[in-house]
Amino acid sequence: MKSYKSLSKIIFCLVICFFFGQVHAQDLQADNMLLFQRDCGGWYKQFRAKAFNYNVEFSATEKVEIAIEVKKGAATIDNEATTREIKYLVKAYKKYNNPKYLDAAENGIRYLLKAQYKNGGWPQYYPDKSNYRAEITFNDNAMLNVMKVLQDVNLKQNDFDVVDSVLAEPCGRAVKQGIDCILKTQIIVNGKLTAWCQQYDEITLQPAKARAYELPSITSSESVGLVEFLMIQPNPSKEIKAAVNAAVEWLQTVKIEGYRVVNVPAPGTPKGRNRQLVSDSSSTIWARYYEIETNRPFVCDRDGIKKYSLQEIGYERRNGYAWYGTWPLRLLEKKYPDWLKNNK
Numbered sequence: 001m002k003s004y005k006s007l008s009k010i011i012f013c014l015v016i017c018f019f020f021g022q023v024h025a026q027d028l029q030a031d032n033m034l035l036f037q038r039d040c041g042g043w044y045k046q047f048r049a050k051a052f053n054y055n056v057e058f059s060a061t062e063k064v065e066i067a068i069e070v071k072k073g074a075a076t077i078d079n080e081a082t083t084r085e086i087k088y089l090v091k092a093y094k095k096y097n098n099p100k101y102l103d104a105a106e107n108g109i110r111y112l113l114k115a116q117y118k119n120g121g122w123p124q125y126y127p128d129k130s131n132y133r134a135e136i137t138f139n140d141n142a143m144l145n146v147m148k149v150l151q152d153v154n155l156k157q158n159d160f161d162v163v164d165s166v167l168a169e170p171c172g173r174a175v176k177q178g179i180d181c182i183l184k185t186q187i188i189v190n191g192k193l194t195a196w197c198q199q200y201d202e203i204t205l206q207p208a209k210a211r212a213y214e215l216p217s218i219t220s221s222e223s224v225g226l227v228e229f230l231m232i233q234p235n236p237s238k239e240i241k242a243a244v245n246a247a248v249e250w251l252q253t254v255k256i257e258g259y260r261v262v263n264v265p266a267p268g269t270p271k272g273r274n275r276q277l278v279s280d281s282s283s284t285i286w287a288r289y290y291e292i293e294t295n296r297p298f299v300c301d302r303d304g305i306k307k308y309s310l311q312e313i314g315y316e317r318r319n320g321y322a323w324y325g326t327w328p329l330r331l332l333e334k335k336y337p338d339w340l341k342n343n344k
Contacts, residue, residue: 029054030092030101033085035066037104040127041111042075042082051079074128075111077137082108083145090159102162109153109167112146116174117202120181122146124199124210132199132210136181138222139198139210144229147178181205182226183239186247187218187292193246195223197292207292213300213317220254220286221327223247228331231339241343248336251328254295257284261310261324275319277310285324299323 032054036043045051047069058066075082089105092098115126121136122143123129137143152160154172185205187194195218197207207216227247230240260283266274287297298306301313310318 026096026098027092027101028057030089030096030098032056032058033089034100034104035063036070037085037107038070038073038075040075040114041107042077042115042126043085043108044070044073045076045079045081074125074133076125076133077112077115077122077142077146078124079140080145082111083149086112086149087159090162094159094162106164106167109149109163109171112150113167113170113174116177117181118177119184119202119205120174120177120179121185121200121202121205122178123202132208134202135199135208135210136185136202136205137199137210138196138219138226139214141222141225143178144222144225147175147229150178151175179230179233179240182230183243186243189292193243194218194250195220195247196226198222209304212302212304213321215289215298215300215304215306216292217289217298218250218254218292218295219289220251221288221322221325223251224327224331228335231335231343236343244336244339244343248332251286251332254290254297255284255286255328256297256324259283259324260285269315271319273319274315275310277324284329285326286328288321288323288325 033043035058036047036054038044047066077083086105086108089101089108093101093105111126112122116122117136119136123134124137124139124142125133149160150171152158153163154168154175156163156165156168182196185200186196187207197216198214198219199208199210200206201208209215227244230236230244233240236244258279258281259277260280261275262278263273263275266272287299289298289300290296291298296308298308299310299313299317300306301317307313310323
């Protein structure tokens with residue numbers, strides 16, 4: 001009986017929102033973001049357990065389903081969830097002056113502030129911290145996306161000048177704590193700073209395992225984003241300068257020259273192609289993962305067993321994950337030299 005009443009209440013609210021929404025609807029994507037915002041202030045990355053598009057008309061039945069799903073779980077910063085919505089809603093508010101958009105964005109910002117650990121890091125999910133969701137997450141630039149939003153709030157830039165000024169100071173403090181966490185988690189090998197892992201234990205700040213194939217390592221991809229964020233800080237401290245210089249040196253050390261990744265036709269396979277590492281004297285690439293102690297590149301299947309050749313892992317992971325790339329190229333060729341001119 002209790003669940004029936006709750007469902008009836010949700011349906012009633014949706015009907016009211018539907019009729020009034022026909023009058024006040026201004027931006028389809030922003031209006032849909034309001035539907036998906038969780039009670040904690042953040043957003044989830046999926047609907048019906050799949051990625052979805054905000055730029056669609058949801059039926060009345062789907063809106064009931066959304067309302068029920070929103071009540072179920074925690075929000076996340078994975079796959080740009082929450083930060084994407086906050087940025088979009090701020091822009092929509094500036095365009096349409098709809099206070100609901102700004103309220104939702106500000107609630108999202110408060111969510112990000114609440115989710116931060118005292119040590120400055122952010123978990124991948126909040127408040128759900130089961131399994132690796134509690135780990136401090138640099139993977140796919142999750143924590144970095146949060147810090148960029150909060151820095152924009154603090155500096156009142158990139159459309160965030162409309163946000164309540166009361167949030168500026170706490171956002172500034174959160175960014176400083178986040179930078180401190182970045183500096184503390186830079187991996188030291190044989191007394192020398194290198195770069196970063198994708199995720200860290202939220203208590204010990206040691207490199208940690210997430211999904212079965214995401215083992216403790218030094219990663220080239222996420223390290224690039226962290227270096228670039230440190231480089232845009234005004235009046236960088238000697239600690240920031242040391243972190244940037246050391247990470248760039250490490251990236252130069254571990255580059256793989258003379259190889260590139262290609263897709264070759266593979267009829268009969270799920271994707272119709274197969275990924276291979278081939279010789280190319282003109283190419284420079286980086287591995288996604290390097291062993292912490294040896295800098296040896298490695299790959300991994302869903303069994304969690306480390307391998308040293310792309311062809312040693314199964315078809316699904318070989319073709320379904322970015323094991324090699326050119327992520328550091330622009331940093332090393334352009335951004336770092338420009339930064340170095342003013343920050344020696």
